[in-house]
Amino acid sequence: MRHILLATSVVLFPQLASAGQCQTPPPMEPSAPPVKIVATSEGTTIPRLLKAEDINQSPALRRIASNGATIWEIGDSMSNHGLRGVFARNGQTFRTFYLTPDLQAEVGGVMWDAEGHNITRDTVSMIPGVIPTVKWDAGHTNPPKVVSGQPPAEGTHADAAKVMASASFGLYGHAGAPRLYMIVDPLCPWSIRALQSLQSYVDNGKLELAIVPIAINDYENNHASTPAAQAMLSIGQRQMIGVWRQIIALNHAPDDVSLTETSGASLQLNLQKAHTVGLRGTPTIVWLDKSGVSHTQSGLPDNVDALIEGVAR
Structure with missing residues (x-):
């Protein structure tokens, strides 16, 4: 079994931007209804943009969204080793959180495995402009x-x-x-x-x-x-x-x-x-x-x- 470390230091993922240019705006919310997280053939999960009804189901998500952040669900319970991962973006500020199973509390940070592999980076890499x-x-x-x-x-x-x-x-x-x-x-x-x-x-x-x-x-x-x-x-x-x-x-x-x-x-x-x-x-x-x-x-x-x-x- 792999041992997982939730890093206490936070990794910030800036948006892609050229030197001297303004930040690119956050991606538009898709017009189609959201779908459940589905694993791709390579095993990578597709991030899901959370709607208000999703956020209202969790006190932890409501706290994260309280300052106007847009939230994506990242990974699944298997890839996140039993936790629910979310990626929050508010303007120039970016943060990842992992929610407890009861959805009442959150831990801010990045998940690494015992070999030093960045699990968080894998799960957020499909969100446009996150990994530069x-x-x-x-x-x-x-x-x-x-x-x-x-x-x-x-x-x-x-x-x-x-x-x-x-x-x-x-x-x-x-x-x-x-x-x-x-x-x-x-x-x-x-x-x-x-x-x-x-x-x-x-x-x-x-x-x-x-x-x-x-x-x-x-x-x-x-x-x-x-x-x-x-x-x-x-x-x-x-x-x-x-x-x-x-x-x-x-x-x-x-x-x-x-x-x-x-x-x-x-x-x-x-x-x-x-x-x-x-x-x-x-x-x-x-x-x-x-x-x-x-x-x-x-x-x-x-x-x-x-x-x-x-x-x-």
Whole structure:
């Protein structure tokens, strides 16, 4: 029997969009009556867009839909190992949930099996615009192009550091120190903890932290992450850490920071680039080692000293 892990970190699946373009609208609700989930010949299930009468049957679904989210049922009880999977989309925000058998409670997250296979990705891949990848041509300055397929797995990626170098980020630490890219949701507790863990390395001149804001925790904080991330993207690189500290103290975006017209586009581009390097949750770190190889990892490792020692200047 396979062992299943519901990841506590959330994976965000952005819509397909070209650089500088607006988000594509959510798919239209089909005019034909919904059908029951049916397995395809390959064993993949067809997602079903849930109607109001379906949602009203479950307190958990009503909570998920309460902020205007559109919901699809994904997978079936066999592929989801006894749970009912749903995919919720509200504007730029995406989230997957797994409902308990009584439909009273939900667990937000992504389902992985013991071999590290992403069960959730398989079940949502048939929803248009959910799974993006970015084609990156080394040596070209054009923004990455979104194409269909699977994003790269976590681990070693030849161009991960180059992709992050083209993102919108803030700089914290001594210029010329080894640079570590950290993809964060400004209101994610684990992102905040990672910042605290790296503080001494920044203070001692051993690390320059490149902070890449994204927003994946809107469902957890009443949609406060997106304006917070946009506030961070609306000021200069060296001022970003100060704004993030204000956000941490206030638990929302500062009222005295005016969002720029480009902050929304910058946020979306950061999301695309984060998925290019295999985003699974926040924080995700990316670095170039001393041999010139890029790496990406979910969260901080247990031995931060060894990590910093191996980061290239």
